[in-house]
Amino acid sequence: MPRLIEGEDTASSSLDEAIHAIDSTGFDPREEGSLMHTARWLRRLGNNAAFLGDHIVAQLTAGSACEVAESAYGAQAIVLSGMRNGFFLRANIWPSERDHAFHTSGARSFVYGIPHDHNFDFLTVGYFGPGYRSDYYEYDYEAVTGRCGEKAGLRFTERSALSPGKLMHYRAHHDVHRQLPPESLSVSLNVVAADPAAGWFDQYGFDVETDTITGVLNPTSTEVFLRLAVGLGGAEAVDLAERFGRTHPSDRLRLACFEAKATLAAAPASVDAVWREAELCGSRLVAEEARSRRRILSLPA
Ligand SMILES: [Fe+2]
Known part of the structure; x- marks a missing residue:
């Protein structure tokens, strides 16, 4: 499963403080110091229960006059910072099976039930609600060629929820998860590593029953x-x-x-x-x- 990063920090930060603190050093998930520094500020931002609501109200109030960052993820993701110094910040909304958005958009829109890895590293923290659940697996990216139908060698690790305050590092090409809707509407915050070369590396879909690769999810x-x-x-x-x-x-x-x-x-x-x-x-x-x-x-x- 993704690496659990534990911490007792109860300090809270504003969105601007978190962005500037991470921006001051940049985010390189391969460097332990950078990873821990970024995790600390993501945790502090996660401790600020008011910032996201305030941010959404500010965006809605400003309307079209406000410059809203483009998001490739649609209405499920709220981009909180533009791409800078190796990262961007976003909030992800996870509807439960009882929520209107789940019924109108369908489970696939939220990638529920679609086992996948990621071609980028990211840190995530549970911010609101009980958190989406995931079946977690690991696999060896270097051992596969990426052919559709190829054996993936998935190793199940656990099923757990991204509960409030739980902070994890999803490792590119290593951690695989099948997400399940949360018990009630939930929100997570992410710091995503923005590597310009990532697009050339595959993000795979998997069939966990047959332990095979089902295809590439990020065509260029x-x-x-x-x-x-x-x-x-x-x-x-x-x-x-x-x-x-x-x-x-x-x-x-x-x-x-x-x-x-x-x-x-x-x-x-x-x-x-x-x-x-x-x-x-x-x-x-x-x-x-x-x-x-x-x-x-x-x-x-
Ligand atoms: Fe994912």
């Missing part, structure tokens, strides 16, 4: 644009797919290049030729996917 816009450009048939796009397919540092982008080329190659023999080349490209992920695609094609030798 580069992959999408590349598939689109190749699909439109431009010679330069195909050249780029050839080059990236052979040499790009991201295995996923390399796989996307071969998939795009296979889509263009209509005849089964041509498709097979694309995947035969992919099998020999030197990437474990691409080679395993290529073998699987060729098995499905099953062309006579």
Whole structure:
């Protein structure tokens, strides 16, 4: 399970104080000192029972005149600070099964019941309510290639709730959880590590019953644009797919290049030729996917 960070600090801080204190040193979760400093200020912010309500009222009062930070997480997340010095702060809202939002948006909107890891580190503290519950697992990221259907080697650790004041470090590519709705509406606060390179590393979905990877949950816009450009048939796009397919540092982008080329190659023999080349490209992920695609094609030798 994520690393539990215990502390007796009963001091409380304002949002501005917490942001400035973390900003003054930056957040690097690989450094124990940085992790503990950030955890201390997140705990102090969590001890301030009034700040979030005040912040929401201020935002609502300011309306469109107020500059609200963009959030990729939708209405479930309230961004509390812009990205700075390796982190951003946010609050997450977790509705219970009895709440209106749960019924109108559905469990999946809140990632309930979808086992996943994270491609970023974050610190979290229970702020309000009994807290979402999670089944926690761990796995070895380096031991998997990321192929859909691949055995993940998940190790169950426990089921527990993010109760008020409980502060944990979710470790990128290590901790896996399946979240369950809290008994009643709950809120958690996060300091999220903002690593510009994180987008190139996979966040996986898992099937905990079969102990397998079900897919990548964070497709990059580069992959999408590349598939689109190749699909439109431009010679330069195909050249780029050839080059990236052979040499790009991201295995996923390399796989996307071969998939795009296979889509263009209509005849089964041509498709097979694309995947035969992919099998020999030197990437474990691409080679395993290529073998699987060729098995499905099953062309006579
Ligand atoms: Fe999560």
